[in-house]
Amino acid sequence: MRRILAILLENEPGSLSRIVGLFSQRAFNIESLTVAPTEDNTLSRITIATRGDDRVLEQILKQVNKLIDVIKVTDLTDRQHVERELVLIKVLAMNDKSRTEVKRITDIFRGSIIDIGKQIYTIQLTGNADKINAFIETIGNETEIIESVRSGCVGIARGEKALRV
Amino acid sequence: MTTELYTGAEMVVKALSALDVKYVFGYPGGSVLDIYDAIFQQDDFEHILVRHEQAATHMADGYTRATGEVGVVLATSGPGATNCVTGIATAYMDSIPMVVLAGQVATTLIGDDAFQETDIIGCSRPIVKHSFNCRKLEDIPNIIAKAFYIANSGRPGPVVVELPKDLLIPEKKGKFAININVEMRSYNPTVTGHPKQIKKAAKLISEAKRLVVYSGGGIVIANASELLTELVETLDAPTTNTLMGLGGLSGTHDNFIGMLGMHGSLEANKAMANADVILALGARFDDRVTNNVKKFCPNAKIIHVDIDPTSISKTINAHVPIVGLVDIVIQQILDELKETNYRPDKETLKAWWAQINAWRAEKSFSYVPEEAGAKIKPQHVVESMYKITKGEAYVCSDVGQHQMFAAQYYPFAKPRQWINSGGLGTMGFGLPAAMGVKLAFPDKHVICITGDGSIQMNIQELSTCLQYNLPVVIVTLNNRSLGMVRQWQDMIYGGRHSSSYMESLPDFIKIAEAYGHVGIEINELSELDSKLEEAFAIKNRLVFVDVLVDEHEHVYPMQIKTGAVDDMWLKKGVKA
Structure with missing residues (x-):
């Protein structure tokens, strides 16, 4: 099952490579x-989307937590x-x-066209992975996709719950 | 008023002194020459010059396993640092605290493929507990202090510190400040077991009908041997040790049922398979213990105590997980048992012991004695060493059949007496490890038990032994083959001995003598005891004993691949 992990760690040289290496x-x-530094630039925050059963996920959380640079790690998928x-x-x-059709589809998905060339439109869209997948599929059926780049997901818990030092 | 300023190299030395380091094991080279110059000008610690950096790591490791103090290694950049990699991995797998100070090319050259440049932080990343790049002169002392703290707390392990050349040179100086009481917001290992879990564990133990205590290297590392013994005696529990945990409970204790696992005793593996409650203390359900995890102890409830949460429920699901230092948790369990006025049910316990004693009576650690004129059995050599040293020697092992024979036939009375590379299985570990032990305990018998394969992986250290007067006793069980490889080829690969022969073996006696030591050759059973006695009587010189042993001997018992923990060969063609 797909899981979204949020990791708060020291913003030190090599800390990202430890996560990736692990x-x-x-x-x-x-x-x-x-990954990016937080408002406190001694800290970085990483969001990882991963897959695994409960047993694998338990190991992932424990192993990430075991890294010396990691301050906190949480599974966002557990809650809202x-x-x-x-x-x-x-x-x-x-x-x-x-x-017209590109504009229409972009509007439906509440994206925006952020650049226009002679024959090319550049579109920006945010949403969860499902919405973005659906948009890419829809627009791909309508016209040719020249290039695309996805940021990878970021996540945050709803309500009072916060991941902080 | 002027504040005194120091070079980076001086800071390294001052930091090591502040941390009470007695020995540094290493090898000089371009990027660390400034540190060597600073070492030359101080008397707080001694530098031991090895002949290969791998040996420096194993020597530091052996020193640590025997004393509990953090081992320190110093190596130059590039090949010096990469030569340390095997030793770092060895320490990592067995949770041995170690600090490796590795030189690096100047920060201005990093990334340019400069002479003797390697990314040692990158190379060692998967096999260290943590690592540090130093990029500022003034950071050096506190980085070293942090490295020691991380290496020696929680689940111990190796830490690498990379020191670029331009931070060490005489032209650059800075203020020295060190805080040895390290605190880190990102690292606070749990030491005390959760009270609710302790209650659950005590209840489960009290209700057990067939309890087994399964204790590992954590007991040795945490110096929890006395507490373990108290717990075992309180419960009158049958107790097995892992290879790493030998000596945790004395090998001669009535409750000790032998090592478990791949080459464990019948009674230990049977007891595990039939247990209804297993109390795992500082052990990690390694694959060499469990055999097939799917068939592992299906009827047992498992209480798993470990300092490292990742070890719990990694391979075997724990019913009662307890994270904490094993000595503290054992004390908590003892207190809880006292409070609940625990008394084992005598009848149930008696029946359980009767069953265990029946398995014990099969004497799974036994071998067919030599016929007249036949070659010496390797097990016999270990038994003789045990008698002659009264079971009191430090035994440092290499890796292979001799390692298992030593574990089976030399019952260790105390923790830290048995020193071997259990997790990584590093051939070449034995001699340098023994040297580290001898350095710490010059008046004790220190044996390096090895084979004709393993000894050749770090044999150059015979030179270091002469330089620092480290008279260990090397006992080579020479079977002219890679014994464990050959055993697997005999049992699993149709007897095809692919590359398991050591053809053209050197004359070990001449090698020993060439390095300035004493060589003793043993070929006949009749001279085994007398020549071993002669070897152990020589106190001031290293003795290399080369014993010609039977090359056909296999290590038994042996678990059968893909089977349960107690599916094992007892001897050739005989299953348990």
């Missing part, structure tokens, strides 16, 4: 990984949470019909 060393799956991913996508928009 996942490959122990044959854990990484579907996506995002918000998950978002950003996609930037370039599509062919050669003629009026296709431009």
Whole structure:
């Protein structure tokens, strides 16, 4: 089952490589990984989307926690949470019909067109993984996708619960 | 008023002194010459010059296993550092605290493929507890203090500190400040067992009909041997030790039922398989213990005490997991048993012991004695060493058949007496480890039990032994083959001895003599005891004993692959 893990760790040289190394060393799956410093720049926050049964997940959480740089790790999927991913996508928009259709689909998915070239539209869209998958499929059926980039998901718990030092 | 300023190299030395280091094991080279210059000008600790950096790590490791003090290794950048990798992995697998100070090229050259540059932090990442890059001169002392703290707390392990050359040179100086009382927001190991879990464990133990205590290397590391003995005696529980835990409960204690696992005793593996409650203390259900995990002790409730949460329910699901230091948790369990006024049910216990004693009576650690004129049996050599040293020697082993024979036939009365590479299985570990032990305990018998394969993996250290007067007794069970490999080939690979012969063996006696030591050759059974006695009587010189043993001997019992914990060969063609 798919899980979203949130990790708070020291913003030290090499701390990201320890996380990545751990996942490959122990044959854990990484579907996506995002990382950036937090508002306190001594800390980094990582969101990892992974897959595994309960037993594997328990090992992942324990092994990540065991890394000296890691301050906290939590499985967001356990509780109510918000998950978002950003996609930037370039599509062919050669003629009026296709431009109209691209615009229409983008509006339906509440994305925005952020750049226009002679024959190319660049679209920005946020949402959870399902929404982004659906958008890519829909737009791909309508026109040719030239290039796309996904940020990987970030997540945060709903309500009072917070991951902080 | 002027504040005194120090170079980075001086800071390294001052930090090691502040941490009460007595020995540093290492080998000089370009990037660490400034540190060596600073070491030359101090008297707080001694530097031991090995002949290969791998041996420095094993020597530090052996020193640590015998004393409990953190071992310190110093190596230059590039090949010096990469030569340490096997020793770091060895320490990592057996949870041995170690600090490896590795040189690095100047920060201005890092990433340029400079001469003797390797990313040792990257190379060692999967086999260290943690590692540090030093990038500022003033950080050096506190990074070293942190390295010691991390190495020696929680589940111990090796820590690598990378020291670039331009931080060590005489031209750069800074203020020295060190805080040896380290606190880290990201690292606070749990030491005390959760009270609710302790109650659950005590209840389960009290209700058990067939309890087995399964204790491991954690008992040795935590110095919890006395507490373990008290617990075992309170419960009158049959107790098995892992290979790493030997000596945790004395090998001669009535409640000791032998080592368990791949080459464990029949009674230990049978008791595990038939147990209704297993109390695992500082052990990690390694695959060499469990055999097929799917068939492992299906009827047992498992209480698992370990300092490392990742060890719990990793391979075998624990019914009562307890995270904490094993000595503290045993004390908590003892207190709880006292409070609940626990008394084992005598009748149930008697029946359980009767069953165990029946397995014991099969004497699974036994061998067919030599016929007249036949070659010496390797087991016989270990038994003789046990008699001559009165069971009091430090026994440092290499890896292979001799390691298992030593574990089976030399009952260890005390923890830290048995020193071997259990987790990684590193051939070449034995001699340097024995040297580290001898350095710590010059007045004790220190044996390196080895084979003709293993000894050649670090034989150059005979030179270090002469330089520092480390008169260990090396006993080579020479079967002219890689015995354990050959055994598997005999049993599993249709007797095809692919590359398991050691053809063109050297004359070990001449080698020993060439390095300035004493060599003793034993070929006949009739001279085994007398020549071993002669070897152990020589106190001031290293003795290399080369014993010609039967190459056809196999280690038994042996678990049958894919079977349960008690599915085992007792001897050739005989299953348990």
